[in-house]
Amino acid sequence: MANPPHGGVLKDLIARDAPRRKELAVEAEKLPAIVLNERQLCDLELILNGGFSPLEGFMNQKDYDGVVDNNRLADGNLFSIPICLDLDKATIDESGIKPGARVTLRDFRDDRNLAIITVDDVYQPDKHKEAKEVFGADDEAHPAVKYLHHTAGEYYVGGKVDAIDRLMHYDYVALRYSPAELRLHFDKLGWSRVVAFQTRNPMHRAHRELTVRAARARQANVLIHPVVGLTKPGDIDHFTRVRVYQALLPRYPNGMAVLGLLPLAMRMGGPREAIWHAIIRKNHGATHFIVGRDHAGPGKNSQGQDFYGPYDAQDAVEKYRDELGIEVVPFQQMTYLPDTDEYKPKDELEKGIRTSDISGTELRSRLRTGREIPEWFSYPEVVRVLRESHPPRNKQGFTVFLTGYQNSGKDAIARALNVTLNQQGGRSVSLLLGETVRSELSSELGFSKDDRNKNIMRIGFVASELTRAGAAVIAAPIAPFESSRRYARETVEKFGSFYLVHVSTPLEYCEKTDRRGIYAKARRGEIKGFTGVDDPYEAPTKADLVVNLEQSNVRTAVHQIVLLLEAEGLLDQL
Template structure:
């Protein structure tokens, strides 16, 4: 019996004073650790889905103390290698996915991270201490090998590989974890269970067999039919157990998905299904991830498991470790709708010549964007209503027009004229973020070093992303001279998801000579005389955009012509 099981008996313990004494001891230990944590150097784990350091850690390190993923503490180098190479810990226990805590050299120096040091890990939501890590190992991993072994290839197009190579700090910390408390969740609290709590819930309901369904996508009629069929064939109940951590870029956001799951649970036969959320990040790691999910679902009390992966490679790997996993993988079956009988059947069981209907994911997204009808044979009205609330048609979605160019290139006047034109059309609010205005209001403390310029651009991107998520149009007009900063800004807006992922980079390519010639304030002249240092185009470079959505030039085009071309760009993309 673990700590969390003991806590459930706190109100009416079956063994009276003995368990009360154990509970008191447990709380005493937690209080002592919490008091110690206040005096220790700390690392604040990043909240999913923030696009900064370690967006997966807060959820997954919180899972470990309650028995979700089998591993307590960051992997030491000697324990990481067998996981990467052989899907096992050094002691031989099956464990296919590395769980790591990454830090920078600056973190190591500032926090005094050395073997034997104790580091407090804090929840980003409320700054409470989650655990204390006793450092046993600090090392620089082979990220290329990790990418190849875990994700199948060192492919930057793979979202998890891109995350590993671009977001993860170069050093890993390994050590032992002492849990203080689980992370705080403010959303869907009633749907969050520890493994022990969910197992207890199944026992209370007398569920002997449970088929867990793993998904990161909204569910429709086909998914309901698939899970009901699998449960009935095995005389079991259904656990809808979706991940609500970081998923694939472009996926439907977790809040929308959970509302969809809640509405579809009403379509299950009475007493057949249960919905519980899993605070876990998807790795897109194929068969390895299927094995990992099987371990996790087994820990949560499932006896059977349906996963999208494979189905063949994943099924083969799970079968290979069947004796250790002690959970049966149910192959995912593609379900097709038969209009003649108004029912779903597995695609491979439908006789040739029988008419079937289906809507692909691409087609569904198109219908959501355009407002085209979604038939009731494909999904339920409540599901479609929820999706349309979060994903309005294109002409109701927000967008960012990111104008970049040299000082005095005309981007500011283009931005002002464009705001006027869009306000004249109406339909959405339009915000203008001029470079100088943002500098004064958001970035007054920043200088003009490459680092500070990058930081300023990211602040603009953050504000723009938040506005577009609410359906606004945003015109941003910083100089933004560096390609990596502009690309990061695009990623920030696109990753905001839903109706806010429309980003257009517009290069105002007015030549430097023309910018200087029209500079009535004499700013360029001051830079030429050395009175202004680090001035873009003079003694600091402007990197020409490689993939601009539109290129304009005020030395060759009038402002109305340029504004019209940008409006046409929006119209072509269905945003006006």
């Protein structure tokens, strides 16, 4: 029999409210509605299906205070992470949210009504205290703390929810087990002991060896239970990771492992998160849980030190072991022994034994450059999936963003670079000239600072999507403000490389060589808000390349850009 859920009863609200679903759906249409964001949807899904048992809704202030202060709900049950419906004051006022009110919770993706919350209370949390107590420090280098202060609403709304419908997913539907479904699956297979493995990264041979050893030592089976909700910024997308897990699954002996996806929004909360993960896996029927070294750690703090100690998470779960009712399995660091072609835990090796390892940094480098990834490290079918999602540098998309005054030569450089890259081939090339974008994408915008920033934001968005698709993007707006150029860089760099080229041709030279007479019109006041005349230009201080067409020419400038791209491995060698 599977492990009993946390708190003794699985709070499967979808099943509980099934007889009233039609009635609730009718009521929901008449109520004020809140549209939930992605993180709130992840939380709601695990409230509705029982993954967060014993929760039956978003935490009211008593539950929240108990969790923040001492890992306890108001009824005494262990729970380590606040699950809160955060809203801003405007939303609360517009929706008439107050104690006793019933409010519809709606999916932002398709406007479907998912649940109704009966409001217990509306309260303003002490976010600085929450950061210190839950995440260990009020340091915005921690992604959850940054989210808390800059994204989460200033008020929390607590209350139980009634389920109208489950969230709709269109990917890997067969792998999205609710806790009740997974427990039934284990029962069908006859599994009574299940080791759950938490991951938000691809798995390789060492992970397979680790989980097989853990299961065999406990006469158990393996639940590979990756997070496919929100993880750490910069993590590999879940589509790639799930394909990796599917490729790896046949490598387990005799049907030892099952793959199930967890729609969790991680907080990267280290020790507190590990306790939370153990509760969630217990609710899904696991009897054992592998807790990794620096489990759910977010990396370095603002002083360059790790937020949590390497074994803090393991110690936290072990502290509550009896109450959790789930056995902690410490994550063993596995290493490859080339002389015997096997993996063994590092702490079991005799001195002098020859070992081989490939770090995460080295793996990313090999993927980026196309170098061999040996079979002793990862299975060929796994490497094939990773290479499809991570092509070598000379096949990756990138953006060259040229900025400078009107008539500085940036458009001529952009056109010439477009011809050069198209001549070389290997990827599609897209040209986004300032005037073209203005007429085709931003025709309704003027030239105020806000409108200029909106224009650059649009260019950044288009460039990022093309970069993600593997294209070479050449953008050449004036882009006079540092803030909007920085936004464009941050947007593109989510998907590929971004190079800022400052075409620093002096204003006097741009004006002197202006055959179209645009500067003359601006000087006469016929054109208002003209950069360099009656509107400022903030020259970049950290451009990747600076070119000046008063001192050089278009051909030389293009060659400098090509050399930069070639040095970065983005072009085949000239």
